Amino acid sequence: MKRVGFLLLAVAALAGVAGYMAHASGQSDGGAAPIFVTTIPPGYRDWRLISVAHEAGKNNDIRAILGNDVAIKSYRERTLPYPDGKIIARVAWNYEPSEENNKIFCSFVPSTCGRPQSFVAGPPKNGVQFMVKDAKKYASTGGWGFAEFDDGKPAGEAVLKTCFPCHAAIKARDFVFTRYAP
Amino acid sequence: MKRVGFLLLAVAALAGVAGYMAHASGQSDGGAAPIFVTTIPPGYRDWRLISVAHEAGKNNDIRAILGNDVAIKSYRERTLPYPDGKIIARVAWNYEPSEENNKIFCSFVPSTCGRPQSFVAGPPKNGVQFMVKDAKKYASTGGWGFAEFDDGKPAGEAVLKTCFPCHAAIKARDFVFTRYAP
Numbered sequence: 001m002k003r004v005g006f007l008l009l010a011v012a013a014l015a016g017v018a019g020y021m022a023h024a025s026g027q028s029d030g031g032a033a034p035i036f037v038t039t040i041p042p043g044y045r046d047w048r049l050i051s052v053a054h055e056a057g058k059n060n061d062i063r064a065i066l067g068n069d070v071a072i073k074s075y076r077e078r079t080l081p082y083p084d085g086k087i088i089a090r091v092a093w094n095y096e097p098s099e100e101n102n103k104i105f106c107s108f109v110p111s112t113c114g115r116p117q118s119f120v121a122g123p124p125k126n127g128v129q130f131m132v133k134d135a136k137k138y139a140s141t142g143g144w145g146f147a148e149f150d151d152g153k154p155a156g157e158a159v160l161k162t163c164f165p166c167h168a169a170i171k172a173r174d175f176v177f178t179r180y181a182p
Numbered sequence: 183m184k185r186v187g188f189l190l191l192a193v194a195a196l197a198g199v200a201g202y203m204a205h206a207s208g209q210s211d212g213g214a215a216p217i218f219v220t221t222i223p224p225g226y227r228d229w230r231l232i233s234v235a236h237e238a239g240k241n242n243d244i245r246a247i248l249g250n251d252v253a254i255k256s257y258r259e260r261t262l263p264y265p266d267g268k269i270i271a272r273v274a275w276n277y278e279p280s281e282e283n284n285k286i287f288c289s290f291v292p293s294t295c296g297r298p299q300s301f302v303a304g305p306p307k308n309g310v311q312f313m314v315k316d317a318k319k320y321a322s323t324g325g326w327g328f329a330e331f332d333d334g335k336p337a338g339e340a341v342l343k344t345c346f347p348c349h350a351a352i353k354a355r356d357f358v359f360t361r362y363a364p
Contacts, residue, residue, distance in 0.1 A: 048230070049227075052246050053300065057297065059299075117237065117241075120233065120361075166290060178302075179302075
């Protein structure tokens with residue numbers, strides 16, 4: 001899930017999304033089709049890197065997208081749709097200019113002085129996010145279960161239901177925004 | 183090594199740096215103290231993530247700093263100075279706005295339309311870089327051997343000799359710019 005922070009709540013208010021929600025809820029109300037992941041996949045911080053990104057605006061984060069072994073293998077082998085068991089993690093940190101780096105830059109290359117040059121990862125952003133592939137279990141959301149954990153606790157349905165409508169636009173890549181960075 | 187692309191050559195021209203070079207060269211001219219690494223550490227793309235960063239200006243990259251097991255362990259345990267065997271890799275990609283992401287953002291949150299929002303990793307930048315810790319072998323450069331590989335070939339001494347003068351400013355963290363991002 002490519003989280004777009006402020007987007008999450010904004011999206012929930014949209015009529016079209018609300019329409020989708022009614023549909024998705026209708027499927028899971030029977031108790032047979034959970035579309036959310038409620039436990040943190042263990043060891044995710046040790047997973048290999050898929051790619052990196054920066055979200056500007058209100059997000060103001062710099063992020064890493066990590067993948068379990070199934071995820072890395074299927075990216076490298078271009079297996080689409082992605083196999084069951086693939087898990088993608090999104091970890092983000094505050095996007096911060098590095099005064100330390102900029103000062104050193106400036107001392108070696110005076111033309112950079114006073115310009116923004118180096119941006120680094122500050123404190124972690126709350127909200128580690130995951131997508132877990134299980135074509136059958138999460139059939140109503142493209143085969144993906146979505147999750148967000150804030151201080152280790154799963155986010156509520158109101159938040160998580162905003163994930164898939166946004167990912168639905170990326171159907172050609174099995175609903176995953178992030179491409180593998182070689 | 184926190185590469186600052188255009189910095190590399192600019193730095194080489196500075197008198198102070200040239201002075202340092204004479205000293206470092208003097209040590210390695212004897213054939214006993216190589217300060218550069220000439221082979222690519224195998225499997226580095228599978229190493230775990232230390233942190234992420236964005237270098238603006240002429241670099242225009244978004245980058246991941248990866249570490250071998252010794253590197254990750256010593257970061258997490260805050261072992262300073264870092265132990266021999268620690269290797270840090272810097273992999274960078276072109277820093278690019280994502281039209282795909284921005285379009286989807288815009289469709290859900292009209293206030294973001296036309297604004298830069300999402301930046302992703304484009305094609306890989308040439309020049310994968312490494313720092314290898316061996317306190318004895320690389321004693322003349324703070325215990326670190328520096329390397330850059332362009333299209334798999336090691337960069338020349340003129341380039342690599344510009345690494346340590348810049349890293350020398352970070353002596354308190356054993357000459358390593360990047361902090362571990364939890």
